[in-house]
Amino acid sequence: MSRGVKIPKCKKNSITDKIIKYPKPKFVYIPLICQNDINITVLVKNGDYVYKGDIIARKRGNFKIPIHASVSGTVTSIIEKPYLNGKLVKCVVIKNDFKERMSSTIVPRKHINDYTKDEFIDKIRDCGIVGLGGGGFPTFAKYDTDAKINTLIVNAIECEPYITADYMLLQEKCEEILEVIDAVIEINDIPEAIIAISRANTKTKEVINTFIGTYLKIKLVEVPNLYPMGWERTLIKEIKGITYNKIPAEKGIIVNNVSTMFAIYEALKYDKPLIERVVTITGEMIKEPQNILIKTGTPINEIIESIGGYKRFKDIYFIAGGPMMGTSIETDEMISSSNLTSVLVIRNNSEQEAIECLRCGKCVDVCPAKLSPVLIINSLETPEKLKSLRPEKCVECGLCSYICPSKIKVRDFVIEGKKIND
Ligand code: SF4
Ligand code: SF4
Known part of the structure; x- marks a missing residue:
């Protein structure tokens, strides 16, 4: 197994004096999804008043994880919003009353080791x-x-x-x-x-x-x-x-x-539920990169505006997550969620167009999952061969795309192979 590759880290810009807070979204859009599973039961209806930390939905099936309100306010609707996987996901919309009223179910403890x-x-x-x-x-x-x-x-x-x-x-x-x-x-x-x-x-x-x-x-x-x-x-x-x-x-x-x-x-x-997290908002097209504590369900465009906006809003694109493992997103209307680590805004680079595979084998050398990405690409139309190449073992690290001298989006093809084999 390859130990990895040294790549430029580009972290300097978002390292600042402190994490800032974005506490005031007018509406939050709580995504009804858990680990890409939308098998969720909604426990609230339009017009319900919810306290911050109330359970508003729960995952069905394995791991019945609850989903909590990140603000206090009134449930107004359920609508679809762009999510970090690039797809539209149903969200419970809560109109924030800015009172930060906490759920009565929350009971703090003095000592954190006082648990069985x-x-x-x-x-x-x-x-x-x-x-x-x-x-x-x-x-x-x-x-x-x-x-x-x-x-x-x-x-x-x-x-x-x-x-x-x-x-x-x-x-x-x-x-x-x-x-x-x-x-x-x-x-x-x-x-x-x-x-x-x-x-x-x-x-x-x-x-x-x-x-x-x-x-x-x-x-x-x-x-x-x-x-x-x-x-x-x-x-x-x-x-x-x-x-x-x-x-x-x-x-x-x-x-x-x-x-x-x-x-x-x-x-x-x-006794605080997972209703907010620190997200890095960065990239060459962001005026003032920052790390921000964001409530779940806050629209990312509001956050970006609050920190000074874009250097330019033309010919840019968004990546939810890091550049290696993240997903390209078309819009900044995406909402924040617990598994959103960062939003990257970068210049659209037309020079990055792919050329034909050079058969250099670099994607094979770097793959930490010991796959042969180039062979997977060439076997997408032949299911039997694809099966033997085990694309499902791909961890979506993106190293193959990063290393590819032909600028082929190798990772995307391997993920396609994963879906075919599913
Ligand atoms: S994205 Fe998948 S195929 Fe590509 S290097 Fe990472 S693990 Fe290997
Ligand atoms: S790294 Fe790119 S050019 Fe080289 S074999 Fe893999 S897909 Fe082909």
């Missing part, structure tokens, strides 16, 4: 905590296992270019993050925790080292500044020298993103 394992799992499920690194997998499900967990890895690598949300959060909330890591390993009887950061990230190393001294079971580990080092499989192999079949728990490991850890902190301490 079962209470902990119930709490993070009921607060709707999902992976904030972009995956959106329900976090409680990782802990709800009979497997003996020996290591919690806190993933603070953020290896995608441009994105700095985790970086900024660690600068501001390092003490809280260490406190919750300590509590989580105590509650779940996990002997050690490792915070993984990129070797290039000296400032984060400094801040963690300032506070880590009293936490004897938490270690800081630096890994090479390569992409996709933040991918679970690459990271575990790098740190532990271990590979696994389906999930890391098979080998006694749980991996949580650092922003997810902070969401767990707020759930344990304040």
Whole structure:
């Protein structure tokens, strides 16, 4: 398995003095989707008054994750809005009354380690905590296992270019993050925790080292500044020298993103559901790149306007998520959601037109999932051959597109192969 590739990180612009807040959307559009599953039961109707943190919908089937109101106000309708996967998704529209009235079901606790394992799992499920690194997998499900967990890895690598949300959060909330890591390993009887950061990230190393001294079971580990080092499989192999079949728990490991850890902190301490997150808004066409704490369901165009808008609104395009794994979005009317890590606004570059494949094999060399992307492209019309090439193993890291000298959108073709094989 390739350890990864060194790519330009372009993070400087969005690193500022502090995370700013965007607290006042007139309307929020709460997306009725969970990990790309729209199998959701809506629990409110037009005209209902909802408190901030009230459960307004719940996922059906596996992992019955609740979806919460991110503001207090009145439900006005259910309409479709653009979502980070580029598709329209049904959303519950809440007219904000700006009173920030909290749900009466919310009961804060004094000590975050004052939970049994079962209470902990119930709490993070009921607060709707999902992976904030972009995956959106329900976090409680990782802990709800009979497997003996020996290591919690806190993933603070953020290896995608441009994105700095985790970086900024660690600068501001390092003490809280260490406190919750300590509590989580105590509650779940996990002997050690490792915070993984990129070797290039000296400032984060400094801040963690300032506070880590009293936490004897938490270690800081630096890994090479390569992409996709933040991918679970690459990271575990790098740190532990271990590979696994389906999930890391098979080998006694749980991996949580650092922003997810902070969401767990707020759930344990304040009983706060996942109703907001830090999002990086950046790219060469944004006047003032920032990291912003955004309520779920806030339209992205409102946010961009609030930070000074675009340098130019012509010949630009949007990427939801990072440039490697993200999705191109046609409109800035997209709404924010818990798995939206960043919005990138960049220049439309017509020089990027693809030419014929050179058969250089670079896409094969870099693929961390050991696939042959070029062969997958050539087999999209021959189902039997495609099946044997296993495109479903693709983790959508985008390295093949990045490395391709012919500028072919290799990843998109592999994803097409994945869908055909589904
Ligand atoms: S996008 Fe998929 S096929 Fe391309 S390098 Fe990443 S894992 Fe391999
Ligand atoms: S990297 Fe691009 S040009 Fe090279 S083999 Fe793969 S698809 Fe063809």
